[in-house]
Amino acid sequence: MTTRFEIREFRPEDLDTVALINRACLPENYSPSFFLEHYYENPKIFLVAEAEGKVVGYNMCRIEFGVSNVRTAFAKKGHVISVAVMPEYRGLGIGKALMERGLAGVKEGGAAEIYLEVRVSNTIAVGLYKKLGFKINRVSDAYYRDGENAYVMVKDFSI
Numbered sequence: 001m002t003t004r005f006e007i008r009e010f011r012p013e014d015l016d017t018v019a020l021i022n023r024a025c026l027p028e029n030y031s032p033s034f035f036l037e038h039y040y041e042n043p044k045i046f047l048v049a050e051a052e053g054k055v056v057g058y059n060m061c062r063i064e065f066g067v068s069n070v071r072t073a074f075a076k077k078g079h080v081i082s083v084a085v086m087p088e089y090r091g092l093g094i095g096k097a098l099m100e101r102g103l104a105g106v107k108e109g110g111a112a113e114i115y116l117e118v119r120v121s122n123t124i125a126v127g128l129y130k131k132l133g134f135k136i137n138r139v140s141d142a143y144y145r146d147g148e149n150a151y152v153m154v155k156d157f158s159i
Contacts, residue, residue, distance in 0.1 A: 002044060002053045002082060003052060003089065003092055003098070004008075004051065005049050005050060005051040005094055006049070006050045006051075007046065007047055007048070007049055007090075007097050007098060007101045008048060008050060009043060009044060009046065009047060009048075009103060010035075010039055010043070010045075010046040010047060010048050010058065010060075011040065012036065013053050014048050014058075015032055015035055015050075017055040017128070018035055018048065018055065019032055019035065019052070021036075021057065021058060021084050021085075021086055022056070022082065022084060022128075023143050024060075024084075024086065024087075024137070025084035025085070025086065025087070026082065026084055027044035027144070027145070027146065028082070028144065028145070029041070030082065031115075033058065033139060035060065037066055038060050038062055038081065040074060041062060042061060042062045042063060042110075044058045044105050044109070045060075045061040045062070045078070045102055045105040045106055045109065046058070046059075046065070047059045047060075047098055047101055047105075048051065048060065048143065049089075049093075049094045049098055050130070050136070050141075051094070056085060056086045056089040056094065057083075057086060057089060057094050057095065057098055057107060058081045058083065058098070059080065059082075059083040059098035059099060059101070059102045060080075060081045060083070060135075061080050061081060061102045061105065061106055061114075062078070062079050062081060063076060063077070063078055063109045063110070063111050064076075064077060064078075064079055065077075065080075065104055066128060068112070068113060069113060069137050069152065069154040070109065070113055070154055070156045074113075074138045075112045075113060076109075076110055076111050076112060077111050077113045077114060077115060078103075078106030078107075078109070078111040078113070078114030078115070079114070079115060079116065080099070080114065080115070082087055082100075083098060083099065083116075085098070094139055095103060095125075095128060096128060096132070097118065097146060099128070099129075099132055103114055103115075103132065103155070105115035107157050111157065112156070112157055113154055113155060113156050113157055113158075114154070114155050114157070115149070115153065115154045115155075116129065116138070116152075116153055116155075117140060117143055117150040117152055118150060118151050118153060119144065119147065119148050119149075119150060120139065120149045120150065120151055120152075121148065126151060126153070129153050130153075132155065132156045133159075134153040134155045135153065135154060135155070136151045136152075137151075137152045137153060137154040138151075138152050139152070141153060
């Protein structure tokens with residue numbers, strides 16, 4: 001399959017489709033208000049992928065202030081909250097493109113670093129994140145509702 005796709009900013013009319021993708025792809029599901037809250041707070045870094053005239057993936061990021069994951073200080077940092085691509089559209093570079101555009105937006109927003117949590121069993125995602133420059137920072141025990149651990153992975157934009 002050589003489907004062409006486009007990455008663009010989320011729009012409120014995408015909400016139902018994004019929520020459907022979230023439910024179809026991930027065990028961690030969010031309410032419509034959660035998605036809209038992040039859209040209104042960070043509209044430039046809540047992205048969707050469109051292919052064949054429909055939304056087939058998303059990347060929801062935010063910028064926050066807190067203790068740095070890479071230095072001993074407070075930092076302005078990005079957080080990849082949730083990213084998903086419908087199974088039939090995986091392997092086409094959509095997830096990578098969503099992540100690259102999200103990383104660029106977070107960096108443009110002035111963040112010094114970006115982090116995410118990923119299931120330790122999700123080797124495909126961990127591999128992609130490593131290719132994008134993320135490093136495993138630590139393991140968060142029983143992070144997920146089902147008890148699975150998460151890697152906290154971090155990319156330092158100053159490197």
